[in-house]
Amino acid sequence: MAFVKLSATERRRLSAFFTCLILAAVAWVFTTLSGTYNFTVKKELSYKNAPEKRAFHSLQPDTINTTMQGTGWQMLFSRMNNEDNTITVDLQTLENKDYVVLSSQLKQINDRKEFDEQIVGFNPDTLYFDFSNRAVKRIPVKLLTDISYQHQFSQSNNVVITPSYVTLSGPANIIDNIRAWNTDSLILDSVNETVRTRVNMQPAKEGNVSIYPKSIQLVLPVDEFTEKTISIPVKLINNQNYYKVKIFPLKVNVTFITSLNRYAEMDEELFEASADLTLWSDRDYTTLPVKLTRIPAYCKIVKIEPQNIDFIVRK
Known part of the structure; x- marks a missing residue:
């Protein structure tokens, strides 16, 4: 294959051309990303101010599509940032209604956000809830463990869990069927002494079920x-x-x-x-x-x- 030999002047002109092309592309990207756009981001729902006398069950998934307004840069970084991925919904109106209109809380939701992009809409905009009688129940704690011991060491007595019971609050038709509540798994390796630690309780899968306390203290006797x-x-x-x-x-x-x-x-x-x-x-x-x-x-x-x-x- 024959190579085209360029003179020093031609090489300078070609280098200047590509430099201008790159600068133009960079300028176009910056100009494009500096514009304002609407884009959709999926957010998780969390609730506050739940009704004290009414147990509720959400009739829609725990995620929602939000329409965000921001620059192209904000749209780009929102795809990579998962830290601010939750919307807190105030359920105070459920004391006398069975639905919540998200657009009525738009200002409060945007005021709590830490980033510059604003939420301008929700899909769906109205959240519906089913209600039933609220019940309270004490159930025993079930400790989940995955523990290995050093040679000649092992558990030497019963585990002491404090408290050994937790209190559930929620719809009667849900908590009536619950007999025990699991902790997070306690994973330990090469244990050779008594373990004293705090373990969290597993969170409730249903948003209308609360558990107290959310952690327990345990003592696991270990001896040679x-x-x-x-x-x-x-x-x-x-x-x-x-x-x-x-x-x-x-x-x-x-x-x-x-x-x-x-x-x-x-x-x-x-x-x-x-x-x-x-x-x-x-x-x-x-x-x-x-x-x-x-x-x-x-x-x-x-x-x-x-x-x-x-x-x-x-x-």
């Missing part, structure tokens, strides 16, 4: 665990014909994992082991398996020796 072995007497059950039965051994050794704080207090009175004689009378077992029927909380059984006991029945 170790093994311990004790001898536990075996109790014979379901001797329905009152046979004279001799079992041996009379005790079994139970090895379990327990926390260091409770190690000293762990004795045979906290456990109960049994053997079921109906396994012999009804199913012809020649030895009886031992089952632990009472185990302290937060203990993990490692092994039972022996797992089966011998017996002699005298009729």
Whole structure:
């Protein structure tokens, strides 16, 4: 391919041409973006001054299309800015009506905005609500967790939640079916000590349901665990014909994992082991398996020796 060789004068002229072209394009962009335009932005709805004696349910989605008026620059940056994406609607008129006209609150909504672009219209402009009797209900807190512990550490006692109940307020037909309220998930990794923290409650999905308090305080006891072995007497059950039965051994050794704080207090009175004689009378077992029927909380059984006991029945 042949290349066109330009003289120094021609190169200067070509460079000047492209420079002028770029400057003209930049000037056109600045002029265009400096103009005033109407553009549509989707906004989320939030509510304030909800009626105290009337429970409401919104009959439209929780987002609305707003017509904004601003410069091209504002239109451009509004597409990238998600921080100012909420409109707060005053529900004071719902005390005696079942709808809210957004255009009647246009000045108040614009006065609360932090940016220069103005809202000039809404679609839809009127929000409609359905009403039902408001009810109040106390329900237990349900803690959601995803916790991993360091080696030999684990939960050593019940979690203490304060408060353990929350109060719901809203339409009776909604909250009557709610039995418990979840917290946000408590996610912890490599835990090796007692956890004391505050956890938020999950927000209500319905705008006409309120929850109090919005967070709870919890204490999660954590301790180091170790093994311990004790001898536990075996109790014979379901001797329905009152046979004279001799079992041996009379005790079994139970090895379990327990926390260091409770190690000293762990004795045979906290456990109960049994053997079921109906396994012999009804199913012809020649030895009886031992089952632990009472185990302290937060203990993990490692092994039972022996797992089966011998017996002699005298009729």
